[in-house]
Amino acid sequence: MKNCFDVVIAGGAATGSALAYFLSASRSFKGSVLVIEKDSSYQKCATALSAASIRHQFSTVENIQMSQFGSEFLYGIGETLEVDGERPDVNFHEAGYLFLSTPEGYATLRENNALQRSLGAQIALLSDRQLQDKYSWLNVSDLAGGSLGLKGEGWLDAYGMMRAFRRKAITQGVSYIENEVVQVHREGARVTGVTLNNGETVACGVFVNAAGTGAMKLARQAGIELPIESRKRSVFYVTCPETVNDCPMLIDPSGAYIHPEGEGFICGIQPPADQDPECFDFDVQYPLFDELLWPILAHRVPAFEALRCEHSWAGHYDYCTFDQNVILGYHPDINNMVFANGFSGHGMQQSPAVGRALAELIEFGEYRSLNLKRLGWERVLNNQPIIEKNVW
Ligand SMILES: Cc1cc2nc3c(=O)[nH]c(=O)nc-3n(C[C@H](O)[C@H](O)[C@H](O)COP(=O)(O)OP(=O)(O)OC[C@H]3O[C@@H](n4cnc5c(N)ncnc54)[C@H](O)[C@@H]3O)c2cc1C
Structure with missing residues (x-):
């Protein structure tokens, strides 16, 4: 395996694989992408154990729009993620x-x-x-x-969706390895690379934390405290x-x-x-x-x-724990570390939109389809939570 990639993604479930797919699907993106996933069976990740439902009934504009894109993506998923004539069917029950x-x-x-x-x-x-x-x-x-x-709105086979993203990303040139990121290396305002469980190191241009409940540990190694807990x-x-x-x-x-x-x-x-x-x-x-x-x-x-x-x-x-919404994008103290953490029970349905958004952020330095800036670190650092209004 090469030991240097333009983009290294820790965590290859729904978020990591959606991002890998959208990056590699972009005609103008020429970089190399490595996904490091510690368990290729995916038995314990949130994506595989999810209730796998999607709704548009949120009270925050970005959450509504992300799920709307999620549904649109699901309508065309067979064609979009087709590999060798096989079209994935994720069994989308659109029952509302x-x-x-x-x-x-x-x-x-x-x-x-x-x-x-x-x-x-x-x-x-x-x-x-x-x-x-x-x-x-x-x-x-x-x-x-x-x-x-x-x-x-409805429910689907989340595991099937994740597998379909992964399979398509691989056919588009993304490398996947089964290994654990055990150390993130930061020098000043940059993450230079990661060490794997077998002692190998991989250098990166951009490092993406898509590690689900493993994200807090990786963030801490880079000197960042994520306000996130495993629930x-x-x-x-x-x-x-x-x-x-x-x-x-x-x-x-x-x-x-x-x-x-x-x-x-x-x-x-x-x-x-x-x-x-x-x-x-x-x-x-x-x-x-x-x-x-x-x-x-x-x-x-x-x-x-x-x-x-x-x-x-x-x-x-x-x-x-800050506001039950995802923390998305770069941290102001680190130029090349992207976060997609804290989904709080919405991450499966948001994965297509988040994958697309982060691919744009990495390639173009800005969101182009959906502006998800408000979900970034600034709201956390400025103590401006975005609270979903629940219905009782
Ligand atoms: C019971 C339950 C019900 C849910 N219901 C819904 C729902 O109805 N709708 C919805 O949208 N969402 C739901 N969710 C939430 C949703 O499943 C998650 O938000 C989403 O799957 C998160 O995807 P992810 O890829 O970010 O994280 P995960 O699926 O947790 O994947 C993270 C991956 O990172 C890997 N990893 C961790 N640490 C490392 C490391 N150091 N090195 C390498 N790899 C690492 C893990 O092995 C894992 O595969 C539910 C979750 C649960 C648990």
């Missing part, structure tokens, strides 16, 4: 998100909806009566209404003996979610804040299902009283 709102949260829901629609998102506002007419299985007694995504999220696959027809991705005002998957559903909920420490183990939080999630789901959909948990898993994501 249904955000439910109590009377207290309804003003926020409407405000969010107005912004989403102004950006071209196709999202309908439904009153409690309309919800009941459409979904006879739903308990609307404590709801004021909801907002339903009509286009572009565990448990996902439960359940079946229900009763029929619940046309169920979209249902988001309860409590934050609990559930959507159809195969013969059953997958569901989850964030643990209460005081039970959500930094965490690296993969033990499923079963009490969360029994004591919190199931009662909420059974209240919202009485048929879910009879849910049966068939299996479950836990994964980790890179949670941005």
Whole structure:
């Protein structure tokens, strides 16, 4: 292997591979790209363990636009990422998100909806009566209404998408190696290279930190403190003996979610804040299902009283403690280190947009398609968080 690359990317899951794809797809980019991925089986990364859903229902312009691009990308993914006549199918179920709102949260829901629609998102506002007419299985007694995504929202095979990015990037000339970056070398305002687990060193023109929950360690080695922690999220696959027809991705005002998957559903909920420490183990939080999630789901959909948990898993994501949004781009103290960290549960759907944006930033020194500057380090350093307005 060469020991010098124009761009070295640590982490080859959704973010790293999307970036590798977009860089190598650019006709004007002539540089060499190396992706260093410590586990080519991808068994434990957030991308593979994700609930793999995409929504346009955010309250921040950039988050809405990134997901809109994500959906557009998914429509054409077969053709775009085709290799040797094989077109990837990531099984995009475009069934929409249904955000439910109590009377207290309804003003926020409407405000969010107005912004989403102004950006071209196709999202309908439904009153409690309309919800009941459409979904006879739903308990609307404590709801004021909801907002339903009509286009572009749903769930997919995130692992398949990541693999498709990787495969296409390789055919476009990107090198992938299975190894771990164990040391980042910084001299003044530049990262000069990295040391791998086998002792080899690789010099770089640009270094990209796309290491998910491994990102904090790499940042620290470069002298930068990322406000990010590894947070565990448990996902439960359940079946229900009763029929619940046309169920979209249902988001309860409590934050609990559930959507159809195969013969059953997958569901989850964030643990209460005081039970959500930094965490690296993969033990499923079963009490969360029994004591919190199931009662909420059974209240919202009485048929879910009879849910049966068939299996479950836990994964980790890179949670941005500053404002739960990604930190994207160069740090002002280092000229050639790019960050894409702190996705906080949105990173799978944002990976096509982030891959494209960072490819532009690296090649042209600026964002050209979507201006994601506001998501950069400056907001963190100037203490200007961008807070998503949740609906209760
Ligand atoms: C349970 C769960 C549900 C989720 N649901 C959704 C959802 O519905 N929608 C959504 O958009 N997002 C969701 N997410 C979040 C989403 O999965 C992540 O934000 C996204 O996958 C992040 O991708 P990534 O490539 O940045 O990081 P990761 O997928 O974590 O990949 C990082 C990669 O870096 C590698 N790595 C780490 N350290 C090093 C090192 N030192 N050297 C070399 N390689 C290294 C790792 O092996 C890994 O493969 C969910 C996450 C979880 C855990």
